[in-house]
Amino acid sequence: MTGLRAQNKADRTRRILESASRLFRESGFDSVRIEDIAMDAQMSPGTVYNYFSTKGDVLLAIVAMEVEEVLVAGETLVADPQGGFDGAMTKLIGGYYDHSLKYLSKAMWRTAMAQSIAHPETAFSRHYTELDQRLTDQISALISKLQSRGDLRADLEANVLGVIIFNDINMMFVEFVKNENASLKTLRRDLKAHLQQFSMLLHPSPDTCATERESP
Structure with missing residues (x-):
């Protein structure tokens, strides 16, 4: 029962x-x-x-439903990332972006964001922040996995990088929902450009790889 x-x-x-x-x-x-x-x-x-209790609670629940689905989809990718940093991160974050308009319109996202900023002390805002943290944690987990495979520099903090990358891709998403004419295609193009720059900074240099191989 x-x-x-x-x-x-x-x-x-x-x-x-x-x-x-x-x-x-x-x-x-x-x-x-x-x-x-x-x-x-x-x-x-x-x-x-x-x-x-309120429409705001309903809106947050819709946001949560969206985030829960992308997190579940991302778990498989994080467990066995393919394509190195560029490929794996593009699939993960591209999945976030592609799913973002399944339940919410851009106007709905703007309302949710505005409520979380205007009333940071409310349960709505705290939950919204928790959802962002879970997305950040998943990005950090992917970075850590790639580091363990030798695809990224091992001397960098995965949790810090996760925050940096999430803040960057989140700001791109904010600009996307602010502009009704912006397309997902353009957002993905910008994501690719940003990830290419991150990749250049995060990949181990040939000298670093040689040093790590020589270490006892």
Whole structure:
């Protein structure tokens, strides 16, 4: 019974989030009411309020759903990265970018970002920051894996590099969602250019490789 209740709860939550995502896209976040979401999801407003207190909570849950899916997809890549730094990082971050508009429009992303900045002390903002940290940690894990294979310089801190790379790719994403005319193709082109520069800095030099081979 416990498993069935959990599954029913997950199914209702998914229906709410899918309805909210569609309505936010069609009518805009400010115009949609909890009652509208409930009607679209074919449940009572009270049921929706049992899961989410505000529209902001619903929006964050949509962001979380998006991030959880890209994190799961990234786990396999991190476990066995292919293509060295450039190839593996392009696949990982490109996956983040490609999935970013599955549930959220650019306007929805702007609203989520604005709420997290305007009210940093709220649970919404803290959770938003936690999601960013999990993405950063996954990038750091990929860097560490590549270092263990000798594909990247081993004398650099993977966690610090993860923060630097995440901050860079996150700023590119912010600029992307700010511009309604910007395309994913352009974003990916910019990502490739940035990663090429990182690659030049992070790959071990021939002298370093020779030294490491000679070390006892």
